[in-house]
Amino acid sequence: MHKTLFGALLAAATLLSGPAAQAQQIVIKFSHVVAPDTPKGKGAEKFKELAEKYTAGKVKVEIYPNSQLYKDKEEVEALQLGAVQMLAPSLAKFGPMGARAFEVFDLPYIFPNKEVLQKVTQGAVGKKLFEQLESKGIKGLAYWDNGFKIMSANTPIAKPADFQGLKMRIQSSKVLEAQFRALGALPQVMAFSEVYQAMQTGVVDGSENTPSNMYTQKHYEVQKYALVTNHGYIGYAVIVNKPFWDGLPADVRTQLDKAMAEATVYANSISQSENDDALAEMKKSGRIDIRVPTAAETAAFRKALEPVYGEMSGRIGKDTIDMVLKETKPTGL
Ligand code: LMR
Secondary structure, eight states: OHHHHHHHHHHHHHHHHHHHHHHHSEEEEEEOSSOSSSHHHHHHHHHHHHHHHHTTTSEEEEEEOTTSSOOHHHHHHHHHHTSOSEEOOBGGGSGGGTOGGGGGGGSTTOOSSHHHHHHHHHSHHHHHHHHHHHTTTEEEEEEEEEEEOEEEESSOOSSGGGGTTOEEEEOSOHHHHHHHHHTTOEEEEOOGGGHHHHHHHTSOSEEEEOHHHHHHTTGGGSOSEEEOOOOSEEEEEEEEEHHHHHTSOHHHHHHHHHHHHHHHHHHHHHHHHHHHHHHHHHHHHTSSEEEOOOHHHHHHHHHHHTHHHHHHHHHHOHHHHHHHHHHHTTTOO
């Protein structure tokens, strides 16, 4: 009888402690649109590993890659509603939210190299941009690199005139729209997850993206030509739902900040090699003709794209552009 009562009590206690313990675990849903095998995908995995380790399992990070939960624009709405807690959208995705200063990152040829880029994101400009997100219920935690964009198309592309009339997929960004209009192309806004099929069916003729994105989404299977223009940049802001983040126990948040700082160093340290490897793999495949433009060809693209600065400065804010250009000179446009 005693034994049975003890057994019953134990069973009840187990029943209670199971769900109760689970209820205490904090779950962070981290949604993103790219493949796991990319700079962003690997950064997310690193954050999960470190966050779970440093919080001794108090926090569980669930990663949902490849737009399996949400496509580009929907994911930001989901974050604001609290359906997911963490995202790392490309910087181009912030303009449509009303944080237009972020569009400075989309300007063609604004960053001569990654060092200058990181001076901007890791410095005062990066902080100032994050402040613009707070009123939208979003907190910016870190900037993660992807890399410089290259062009791809189904017809040969070596000079600005080759883009005349081409339907080019872009992220939803006014600057990217102006960029392709300056080349005489027809920009088409489209979610990242839809690009492969659009290329395959001829809905678009080409696009711009980083080698790691083109490789992992298999764009090189449905595009004949690529030009290593490095004309623009794709990087990410790791963001969280602000009320969720502010409501975390302070000790947990400290550990998560530490995990994020280390995951950021890791993600930024692998981004270049990930893109170099992806470019090499695409070349090796023999399925796409990849060219590096000559100095004269690059000069022709820079000249054709220069008017974009003047057209967009009213939107982005001349002060923001100047702040970035100050870091990029003398090599900036
Ligand atoms: C795109 O939409 O092309 C990229 O921003 C996707 C990404 O997150 O790298």
